[in-house]
Amino acid sequence: QVQLVESGGGLVQAGGSLRLSCAASGRTFSSYPMGWFRQAPGKEREFVATISWNGGSTYYADSVKGRFTISRDNPKNTLYLQMNSLKPEDTAVYYCARTPRYGSTSVTSYNFWGQGTQVTVSS
Numbered sequence: 001q002v003q004l005v006e007s008g009g010g011l012v013q014a015g016g017s018l019r020l021s022c023a024a025s026g027r028t029f030s031s032y033p034m035g036w037f038r039q040a041p042g043k044e045r046e047f048v049a050t051i052s053w054n055g056g057s058t059y060y061a062d063s064v065k066g067r068f069t070i071s072r073d074n075p076k077n078t079l080y081l082q083m084n085s086l087k088p089e090d091t092a093v094y095y096c097a098r099t100p101r102y103g104s105t106s107v108t109s110y111n112f113w114g115q116g117t118q119v120t121v122s123s
Helices: none
Strands: 004-007 010-013 018-024 034-039 046-051 058-060 068-073 078-083 092-098 117-122
Touching: 004 092, 018 034, 018 092, 018 117, 034 068, 034 078, 046 068, 046 078, 058 068, 078 092
Parallel strands: 010 117
Antiparallel strands: 004 018, 018 078, 034 046, 034 092, 046 058, 068 078, 092 117
8 A cells, every 4th residue: 555645834935945745655656657736725636746757757737837846766765846936826735646657637647645735825
């Protein structure tokens, strides 16, 4: 069973930065693409970024392109999301998830999810 645990969320002022981490259990982390999603209150969960199994390819939502960077450290079984120039509209619960296919942006394409970490950006 795969377990994903996010950390690193918190309260930050607009323009600030945060780095989220997602620790994965098991020995299969390096075999799968991973992604980050977020869900704001009253809104649907939305795609943020995805990364291929070896980190060689990444893809971002337009809303975060140029501000967020997804990366992974396979020996450490850890996925990261570096978030810079944060805006109040980035406020949401952020989730990491695993997918069998790189490039997926749909929630239904991801079959393992973490519990989420809250990010709040004040204006």
